[in-house]
Amino acid sequence: MPVNRNALIRYKTIDTCLRNRRRRWTLQNLIDKVSEALYDYEGMEKGISRRTIQADIQMMRSDKLGYNAPIIIVEKKYYTYEDADYSITNIPLSEHDLSRMTEAVEVLKQFKGFSHFQHLNAVVQKLEGHVYASAHDQRTVIDFEKNEHLRGLSHLGMIYDAIVREQTMLLKYQSFRAKSASIMHFHAWWLKEFKNRWFVVGTKNDSPAIVTLALDRIEELKIDETISYRPNDQGHTPEEYYQHTIGPTVAKIRPMKATILVTPEHAPYVLTKPLHRSQKVESVGPEGTTISVVIEHNLELEREILGFADGMKVLGPERLRANIQRKLQRAAGNYGKDDSKNEQPA
Template identity: 65%
Template sequence: MPVNRNALIRYKTIDACLRNRRRRWTLADLIEKVSDTLYDYEGMEKGISRRTIQADIQMMRSDKLGYNAPIIIVEKKYYMYEDPDYSITNIPLSDADLTRMTEAVEVLKQFKGFTHFEHLNGVVQKLEGHVYASGHDKQTIIDFEKNENLKGLEHLNTIYEAIVNGMVLEISYQSFKALEPTPLDLHGWWLKEFKNRWFVVGAKGRNEEPTTLALDRIVAVKANKEKLYYPNESDYTPQTYYQHVIGPTVMKLRPNRVRIAVTGEHVPYVATKPLHPSQRIIEMAQDRMIIELLVITNLELEREILGFGNGMEVLEPARLRNRIAEKTRKAADLYSTE
């Protein structure tokens, strides 16, 4: 059964009201709330009739749309959900929905071998997991790494929409070293994810060098469509910008040839999961491997190396070797006994 936009807005508004159990909702209250919402979203000034809302409630109670909403009336006056955890947004997928989603997954899987559609791989796997879980009434069999409590995730949608629609971002930004946040305008170009942390890359003005801001250090952000937005007119793309780095930190330095000896149990891990796309194996033995990277030596590279502990030794360049050696000595001092 096709449902028009206004009807969907009414259903969602009634649903939001009935989920709010801190207030008791009469039919008049629901009519007023739905009328206000339609005015805000659609500019409709004409009030909603009593009959319309009553018909909406009956439709939500029925299985015509798959809602089967447990709407009851208490004290012959107040409407509420009998199940306090119910919402029309939580209804399970129907068999028809599962069939269509399964077909969609099969179509998307056809693109997984093409390099132009490599970004679809994660989407396809997530859809496959969701369809399997819904169809078998089980937990998903694919669990992706995530950190839902990470600070700054609430800004993702605002920043994404601003980039897509070409709007200037007005940001209040406070670095870890700053005592107070600083206001700035950013013309966002793209979003970057690294180890579950998100960053926005753009420029503070026309013809300026790219700036990278961490979302977990953004105090507040809003999009301003009145200000003139400067799109990315440089030669930078995410692919070229991060070509010689690990992580989001890009400095205007020449990449270095970094040679690292990998030993012991870490050899197969580094061989099968390279530190960087430029990684080449120079020497290979049973329990020792020497790799070469063409990268800019930044903090993220150092953290990757230090994360392997005594399983990695930087051979060159000397400056990076000395930095890793110094940090390793300081770490060892933390565990030394008097």
């Protein structure tokens, strides 16, 4: 049975509410939450009727969509799930769903050889793994790194929609360094993922400068239709924006040529997974492999180098070399002789 986008938003919102057992949900509470969600995602201002929500609850309770949701009413007033672990997102795929998803995967696989669709490869692999596992009643054979408890993931959908629909966002944001949160209007241009953290890139309403915000620092978020959206008129693209950097932050400083000696033990890992797209092999000798990268000097670059510990030695430039040396010396100091006094006897 086909379900339109608005119905899916309503079902998911009701599901989210009923899974939150720290609050008691009346029918009016559910109506309010669903109306807010429809406004945020679809811009619907008229709200939703009592009859629609009642029909949605009945649909979720039935097997027409395969939900069979155990929704009960307690004290003749409050709605909740009888099974505290239930969620409509946990139900297994039906044979019809599996068939349609298999068809979709086969279509997407046709694009894997085209350069314009290289970014689809990981998506197709994920879908193939999940479809195969569901169809054969076994665990997925492909596992991707993920952090499902990362803060801010709930904002992804709304931010994505705001970018596609060119809508201005009003958000409450507090960086790790700020003492208090600030309120700002933000014009989002694209989303950036780096090591399982998500960032949104765009401009603030009061400045044309490009800003990167971490989703896990966003405390509140909503769409503000009263403020005109500022589009990406300069044509900035992620490919061009990050060409001289590692990570999500771009300082827009002149790139430097960093030369690094990699020990024989670690060289194979760096050669098969380059630090940066500009990486080149300068020389190979008994002490290791010397590589170079043309890149901005930022915190993410230093963290990549420090992650190899004694497996890398920065040869230049001097500023990068001195920063790495100072941090390694400070780290070594954390394991001084005094620490041996705290060791427990065997």
